Amino acid sequence: MSHGFFIAFSYIVTALVIAGLILRAVVDHRIQRRALADLESRGIGRRSRRG
Amino acid sequence: MPNHVRNAYKPYPWQKRYSACGDLHVAGTLQDRYIDRMIRELANPTRFMSLSGTLLPWVGGLAAILMAVGLYMVWFAAPADYQQGETVKIMYLHVPAAWLSLFFYMTMAASALGTLVWRHPLADVSQKAAAPIGAAFTLICLVTGSLWGKPMWGTYWQWDARLTSMLVMLLIYLGILALWRAIEEPNRAARAVSILTLVGAVNVPIVKFSVDWWNTLHQPASVFRIDGPTIHPSMLVPLLIMAVAFTLMGVALHLAGMRTEILRRRVRTLTILEAERLDAQAA
Numbered sequence: 001m002s003h004g005f006f007i008a009f010s011y012i013v014t015a016l017v018i019a020g021l022i023l024r025a026v027v028d029h030r031i032q033r034r035a036l037a038d039l040e041s042r043g044i045g046r047r048s049r050r051g
Numbered sequence: 052m053p054n055h056v057r058n059a060y061k062p063y064p065w066q067k068r069y070s071a072c073g074d075l076h077v078a079g080t081l082q083d084r085y086i087d088r089m090i091r092e093l094a095n096p097t098r099f100m101s102l103s104g105t106l107l108p109w110v111g112g113l114a115a116i117l118m119a120v121g122l123y124m125v126w127f128a129a130p131a132d133y134q135q136g137e138t139v140k141i142m143y144l145h146v147p148a149a150w151l152s153l154f155f156y157m158t159m160a161a162s163a164l165g166t167l168v169w170r171h172p173l174a175d176v177s178q179k180a181a182a183p184i185g186a187a188f189t190l191i192c193l194v195t196g197s198l199w200g201k202p203m204w205g206t207y208w209q210w211d212a213r214l215t216s217m218l219v220m221l222l223i224y225l226g227i228l229a230l231w232r233a234i235e236e237p238n239r240a241a242r243a244v245s246i247l248t249l250v251g252a253v254n255v256p257i258v259k260f261s262v263d264w265w266n267t268l269h270q271p272a273s274v275f276r277i278d279g280p281t282i283h284p285s286m287l288v289p290l291l292i293m294a295v296a297f298t299l300m301g302v303a304l305h306l307a308g309m310r311t312e313i314l315r316r317r318v319r320t321l322t323i324l325e326a327e328r329l330d331a332q333a334a
Contacts, residue, residue, distance in 0.1 A: 006199065
């Protein structure tokens with residue numbers, strides 16, 4: 001195998017792992033925001049709602 | 052007592068909600084008081100959400116710009132190594148990932164102290180958010196190291212001290228992630244994870260100094276050395292830019308993770324409140 005394969009594979013794996021981290025962060029945040037908005041819309045609130 | 056001293060002792064209204072930290076108010080110099088007050092300001096999750104919401108786009112944006120600059124330098128400016136050829140390009144991913152693996156473990160260890168000693172309300176949030184990021188960078192470090200090792204050493208893996216201690220680091224990260232999932236109640240989980248994290252911190256100096264303490268296939272440190280870096284500036288500059296870009300990206304992910312974790316805990320609290328309300332109605 002040429003060295004190019006090892007270089008390309010390293011960059012692809014790193015990009016995929018980082019993309020996965022970013023995607024996970026965005027999706028998880030949206031899920032929690034929706035869940036919180038849903039609970040608060042049903043009148044179950046807290047003192048602080050900023051953020 | 053002069054007014055400015057009295058004001059330094061004056062608690063904020065929200066401090067009653069985090070009274071577990073209250074013993075820090077008992078003693079210390081005036082300077083300690085100001086530092087203490089600053090830390091307490093950040094202990095308020097609502098204030099943290101506001102501050103991190105402002106910081107996050109800037110940190111993420113700066114990380115993206117530096118990453119673009121770093122990658123440009125790696126691919127179009129940095130020379131090939133006289134022995135390794137173009138394979139040295141793997142170094143620009145492998146080394147920052149290794150640094151961040153240790154950085155996030157140290158972040159978790161500091162947060163574990165914050166949980167166990169000071170019971171800082173954001174400490175376990177920080178710990179929980181750091182674990183998957185640290186594990187991901189450890190995985191990147193191991194995979195890229197393995198892919199760099201095959202053409203350079205002739206093998207993907209060798210059970211030498213640096214590689215083995217890094218694998219142990221990944222296993223500790225995975226153990227911590229599993230423990231977070233195993234205990235449902237966040238405060239109990241945080242205490243158990245904190246103890247595991249601090250025990251696992253023994254591995255950090257082993258990873259760092261393994262190449263000095265044992266005869267390893269892995270090369271010794273070439274950047275952070277007492278006698279200065281042994282890498283030529285034409286490679287050192289892009290490496291440091293990539294390291295700063297990775298670090299800022301990691302910090303942005305950590306802030307985002309902490310924000311999500313705070314929301315998750317609010318959702319959990321409200322869900323429990325709703326369940327209690329429904330129970331009371333049924334009764």
